[in-house]
Amino acid sequence: MNCQKGQSLIELVVALGVFVIVISALAYLVFNSYVAGRLAQEITQANFLAEEGLEKARSIRDNNWQDLTIGESTETIDGKFTRTIKVDVIDADVNRKKITSKIIWPFSGSKTQEIILVTYLTNWQGGLEIKKPTAHTDNTVWTTPVLSYNYPDTPNDQLDSGSDTSMQDRDPAILFRNWAQKTETYTATVLKVNWRTNGRHSNDQFAIRYTKDGGLNWLDLIPMGVHSETTIQTSSVNLDINQSLTSVQVKVVSDRVGGADGGTLYIYDIWTEGVF
Numbered sequence: 001m002n003c004q005k006g007q008s009l010i011e012l013v014v015a016l017g018v019f020v021i022v023i024s025a026l027a028y029l030v031f032n033s034y035v036a037g038r039l040a041q042e043i044t045q046a047n048f049l050a051e052e053g054l055e056k057a058r059s060i061r062d063n064n065w066q067d068l069t070i071g072e073s074t075e076t077i078d079g080k081f082t083r084t085i086k087v088d089v090i091d092a093d094v095n096r097k098k099i100t101s102k103i104i105w106p107f108s109g110s111k112t113q114e115i116i117l118v119t120y121l122t123n124w125q126g127g128l129e130i131k132k133p134t135a136h137t138d139n140t141v142w143t144t145p146v147l148s149y150n151y152p153d154t155p156n157d158q159l160d161s162g163s164d165t166s167m168q169d170r171d172p173a174i175l176f177r178n179w180a181q182k183t184e185t186y187t188a189t190v191l192k193v194n195w196r197t198n199g200r201h202s203n204d205q206f207a208i209r210y211t212k213d214g215g216l217n218w219l220d221l222i223p224m225g226v227h228s229e230t231t232i233q234t235s236s237v238n239l240d241i242n243q244s245l246t247s248v249q250v251k252v253v254s255d256r257v258g259g260a261d262g263g264t265l266y267i268y269d270i271w272t273e274g275v276f
Contacts, residue, residue: 097121
């Protein structure tokens with residue numbers, strides 16, 4: 001009799017132990033499910049806030065590239081999420097920036113979670129300023145020299161050019177000066193000239209030269225020589241990074257040998273490109 005009671009007691013204890021284990025397991029699963037569900041919900045919210053941070057950076061870029069300044073900004077959202085937006089340059093390229101949007105929030109005790117999203121923005125609005133000379137001095141029978149200013153209206157238009165068929169042997173044949181005013185601070189400045197000939201130069205020579213210091217020193221853009229290129233050539237040279245256009249001039253120099261050979265020089269465009 002006592003043996004049967006003892007066996008029943010053991011069975012009861014075992015049953016209670018199994019019940020406790022089952023209840024504990026169920027409670028653990030329920031708790032884990034709740035925690036996982038809460039974490040998933042907060043991750044979704046954090047992703048939204050991180051995306052929102054990137055969109056704010058894009059909005060600043062679209063309004064004014066210069067307002068997208070290098071550095072970090074931090075804010076607290078809903079008293080829980082901390083968002084940090086960081087703007088970095090990319091390989092010293094002033095027209096590309098790296099945007100990092102980071103969200104940190106407490107989740108359980110001292111444990112924190114974080115979401116990091118990264119994008120790269122470009123100054124799609126341009127970052128390029130075109131300037132042209134606004135005056136010239138003509139010492140020859142140049143035809144419609146004002147047409148050599150036409151960039152960017154009709155670049156490479158072979159029907160729209162300043163041309164000369166009988167440049168005299170003097171220096172310069174024509175001088176371009178007084179450039180349009182800059183409005184930006186540049187990180188690079190390039191001088192460009194579009195030109196061609198009718199291919200009939202046999203011994204007459206010409207050169208296209210430029211100065212960066214108002215005429216004290218002249219450098220060759222096209223060296224003196226016989227040039228008979230019949231398709232438009234774009235000759236360019238890098239100026240000083242933030243070159244003052246008030247000191248830039250361009251001139252055409254000719255050296256004709258007795259008797260005209262029927263060669264014609266066409267100047268289509270003269271301009272500077274300033275990258276900012």
